[in-house]
Amino acid sequence: xxxxxxxxxxxxxxxxxxxxxPVETTTDALxxxxxxxxxxxxGAFTPTCSLNHLPGYLENRDTILGKGVDDIAVVAxxxxxxxxxxxxxxxxxGKIHFLADWNAAFTKALGLDADLSxxxxxxxxxxxxxxxxxxxxxxxxxxxxxxQATVSSAATMIEQL
Numbered sequence: 001x002x003x004x005x006x007x008x009x010x011x012x013x014x015x016x017x018x019x020x021x022p023v024e025t026t027t028d029a030l031x032x033x034x035x036x037x038x039x040x041x042x043g044a045f046t047p048t049c050s051l052n053h054l055p056g057y058l059e060n061r062d063t064i065l066g067k068g069v070d071d072i073a074v075v076a077x078x079x080x081x082x083x084x085x086x087x088x089x090x091x092x093x094g095k096i097h098f099l100a101d102w103n104a105a106f107t108k109a110l111g112l113d114a115d116l117s118x119x120x121x122x123x124x125x126x127x128x129x130x131x132x133x134x135x136x137x138x139x140x141x142x143x144x145x146x147x148q149a150t151v152s153s154a155a156t157m158i159e160q161l
Contacts, residue, residue: 002110002111002112002142003110003111003112003137003140004137004140005137005138005139005140006136006137007136007137008135008136008137009027009031009110009132009135009136009137010027010106010109010110011026011027011028012026012027012101012105012106012109013025013026013027014026014030014075014099014100014101014106015079015080015083015099015100015102016080016083016084016097016098016099016100017080017081017083017084017087017088017093017098019094022080022084025097025099027106027135028135030071030073030097030099031132031134031135032134032135033134034070034071034132034133034134035068035069035070035131035132035133035134036069036070036071036072036073036131036132036133037057037064037069037071037072037073037129037130037131037132037157038072038073038074038075038129038130038132039053039057039072039073039074039075039127039128039129039130039152039157040074040075040076040107040112040125040126040127040128040129040152041053041054041074041075041076041125041127042076042077042114042124042125042126042127042146043076043077043078043124044076044078044082044083044085044086044098045082045085045086048127048146048147048148048149049076049127049149050086050090052149052153053127053149053152053153054074054086054090054092055090056149056153056154056155057072057074057096057154058090058091058092058095058096059154060154060155060158061095061096063158064154064157064158064161067158067161068161069131069161071096071097072095072096072097073096073097073098073099074092074096074097074098074099075099075100075101075106075107075125076099076100076101076124076125077101077102077103077104077107077113077123077124077125078100078101078102079100079102080100080102082100083098083099083100084098086098101125104123104124104125107123107124107125108123112125112126112128112142113125113126114126114146124146126142126143126146127142127143127146127148127149127152128140128141128142128143128152129141129151129152129153129154129156129157131157131160131161139157139160141156141157141160
């Protein structure tokens with residue numbers, strides 16, 4: 001079953017690189033009592049993710065936060081080392097959360113996992129964006145093609161805010 005608008009996010013634990021090293025953070029810590037934009041990518045450092053999807057959210061960070069959003073996070077089925085390196089190389093470290101869903105537990109619980117073994121990527125996340133208010137999904141934008149970042153783009157999210 002795929003998560004839908006009006007559903008509560010499943011409980012999960014992520015790892016995130018910080019200046020003090022890796023920390024574990026939970027869905028409660030990230031979303032409880034907050035308005036958060038969450039977007040997911042099939043993989044850190046992959047072309048569409050690095051050249052289109054992530055840059056849109058970084059470039060529009062202030063606009064998004066200016067619309068009453070408390071935080072922005074990106075999640076991928078990668079380990080925290082990879083997500084931390086991506087945060088560093090993209091200039092996003094400290095600006096948005098780079099969440100490692102290393103075992104795809106969160107992604108699978110959402111029903112947004114995709115088998116990209118044909119592209120040598122294994123089980124990954126579908127590309128999507130969502131607005132979450134106090135842990136409840138208020139908008140959800142899932143891409144049909146993992147190589148595109150249009151319906152899940154920062155521009156689309158800004159229109160929905």
